[in-house]
Amino acid sequence: MFEKYTAPTAGEKITIGENSQLNVPNNPIIPFIEGDGIGPDIWNASVRVIDAAVEKAYNGEKKIEWFEVLAGEKAFNQTGEWLPADTLTAFREYLVGIKGPLTTPVGGGIRSLNVALRQELDLFACVRPVRYFNGVPSPVKHPELVDMVIFRENSEDIYAGIEYAEGTDEVKKLISFLREELGAKKIRFPETSGIGIKPVSKEGTERLVRSAIEYAIKQNRKSLTLVHKGNIMKFTEGAFKTWGYELAEREYGDKVFTWAQYDRIKDAEGTDAANKAQSSAEAAGKLIVKDVIADAFLQQILTRPAEYDVIATLNLNGDYISDALAAQVGGIGIAPGANINYVTGHAVFEATHGTAPKYAGLDKVNPGSVILSAVMMLEFLGWQEAADSIVKSLEKTIDQKTVTYDFARMMEGANEVKTSVFADALIKNL
Numbered sequence: 001m002f003e004k005y006t007a008p009t010a011g012e013k014i015t016i017g018e019n020s021q022l023n024v025p026n027n028p029i030i031p032f033i034e035g036d037g038i039g040p041d042i043w044n045a046s047v048r049v050i051d052a053a054v055e056k057a058y059n060g061e062k063k064i065e066w067f068e069v070l071a072g073e074k075a076f077n078q079t080g081e082w083l084p085a086d087t088l089t090a091f092r093e094y095l096v097g098i099k100g101p102l103t104t105p106v107g108g109g110i111r112s113l114n115v116a117l118r119q120e121l122d123l124f125a126c127v128r129p130v131r132y133f134n135g136v137p138s139p140v141k142h143p144e145l146v147d148m149v150i151f152r153e154n155s156e157d158i159y160a161g162i163e164y165a166e167g168t169d170e171v172k173k174l175i176s177f178l179r180e181e182l183g184a185k186k187i188r189f190p191e192t193s194g195i196g197i198k199p200v201s202k203e204g205t206e207r208l209v210r211s212a213i214e215y216a217i218k219q220n221r222k223s224l225t226l227v228h229k230g231n232i233m234k235f236t237e238g239a240f241k242t243w244g245y246e247l248a249e250r251e252y253g254d255k256v257f258t259w260a261q262y263d264r265i266k267d268a269e270g271t272d273a274a275n276k277a278q279s280s281a282e283a284a285g286k287l288i289v290k291d292v293i294a295d296a297f298l299q300q301i302l303t304r305p306a307e308y309d310v311i312a313t314l315n316l317n318g319d320y321i322s323d324a325l326a327a328q329v330g331g332i333g334i335a336p337g338a339n340i341n342y343v344t345g346h347a348v349f350e351a352t353h354g355t356a357p358k359y360a361g362l363d364k365v366n367p368g369s370v371i372l373s374a375v376m377m378l379e380f381l382g383w384q385e386a387a388d389s390i391v392k393s394l395e396k397t398i399d400q401k402t403v404t405y406d407f408a409r410m411m412e413g414a415n416e417v418k419t420s421v422f423a424d425a426l427i428k429n430l
């Protein structure tokens with residue numbers, strides 16, 4: 001199976017059965033990437049918390065068999081490759097994995113390994129829940145009103161990496177094709193432009209929006225909002241909105257009420273009739289599917305966060321929105337995430353934040369994002385008891401004001417501790 005890695009001898013594989021149901025043994029093999037920068041600090045703390053929670057929740061009957069796989073600087077230093085083929089094989093074979101952050105240079109150098117993993121494994125949904133933990137210092141007055149789950153499309157948009165640098169033969173060819181064959185007249189400085197391409201497909205949109213609706217219905221959420229910049233990017237972001245509404249009505253007709261329906265009723269029968277139709281859909285517990293333009297959304301999440309619930313959006317919007325919303329509930333130190341293909345069952349869990357290089361090796365940063373990503377992983381495996389016990393312990397530890405520097409600097413009377421000591425406190429509070 002592997003070119004260079006040795007497959008673990010202990011533990012068993014997670015498999016997927018009919019109806020995309022996971023079969024999870026009591027000792028699943030789970031590949032992990034430690035990550036660059038702060039990766040080792042937060043991974044070493046997180047893995048202790050995860051193991052202790054599983055041990056305690058199941059009295060030793062369940063145990064994760066961790067399998068380290070390489071990517072990023074550690075991989076390059078040991079193998080000469082940034083993302084060895086064996087690492088992809090491991091995530092493919094064992095279905096579920098977890099990773100620390102990986103560095104991506106700006107303006108040149110290697111393309112993002114994080115994006116490569118998502119694309120290679122076709123992990124089309126980046127799921128990032130954002131909720132408030134009592135006692136966490138926040139820059140807004142009512143952080144508790146933020147309770148959103150972002151479904152970020154993870155396989156297309158400008159992340160496809162189709163871009164050509166200024167001055168190259170490729171960009172000259174492309175610009176002349178755009179101008180001469182397609183009549184593009186508005187490239188302001190054709191001699192000195194770089195060009196990036198933004199593919200957005202109907203299939204890609206539909207699978208993402210379908211996953212978000214399924215999640216919203218299962219979790220009894222009130223609304224799903226399609227966030228886009230479709231007024232400007234009509235055939236990519238505008239199409240995302242149109243395809244999203246069409247899919248919602250076609251596949252979930254009796255379970256949803258869309259703002260596209262609202263508009264049709266309004267045009268035919270007037271505003272009162274449309275308002276009535278929406279109110280009765282809400283009373284019947286239907287999921288309201290609505291949309292908002294991305295810039296307006298970014299101000300409304302600050303002014304009226306309670307109006308938003310599950311979010312479905314494109315790749316770049318989702319990237320910006322994840323960090324912005326994380327800040328509202330106390331920062332990127334407790335912002336978890338998952339990259340999931342709901343059809344094949346492949347999933348790689350990871351924090352929203354990056355490698356924070358200035359803190360690397362200082363045993364300083366908050367491991368909360370990776371720990372909460374592991375909570376999402378445990379839930380994905382159906383190990384709810386272990387997941388719940390970590391969340392309770394995190395709540396208790398924050399309540400005791402035992403926190404890392406990021407919270408301590410905004411908290412009165414905090415007991416600031418290192419990453420490893422924060423993990424000790426979490427384990428004690430399990």
Ligand SMILES: NC(=O)C1=CN([C@@H]2O[C@H](COP(=O)(O)OP(=O)(O)OC[C@H]3O[C@@H](n4cnc5c(N)ncnc54)[C@H](OP(=O)(O)O)[C@@H]3O)[C@@H](O)[C@H]2O)C=CC1
Nearest residue numbers: 101102103104105114332333352353354355356365366406
């Ligand atoms: N999925 C991934 O692997 C990701 C990788 N990256 C990559 O990471 C590298 C660095 O990116 P950068 O833009 O600096 O973003 P980072 O998220 O790495 O760091 C930005 C700031 O966020 C805060 N922060 C990040 N992580 C934590 C944590 N665990 N606890 C507390 N605070 C934290 C720090 O704020 P402060 O300075 O205020 O203390 C830090 O300076 C880049 O190469 C980027 O491409 C970025 C995002 C995701």
Ligand SMILES: O=C(O)CCC(=O)C(=O)O
Nearest residue numbers: 103104112114115319352
């Ligand atoms: O791949 C990277 O380096 C950045 C990724 C990122 O910002 C994200 O996943 O939110």
Ligand SMILES: [Mg+2]
Nearest residue numbers: 319320323352
């Ligand atoms: Mg990001």
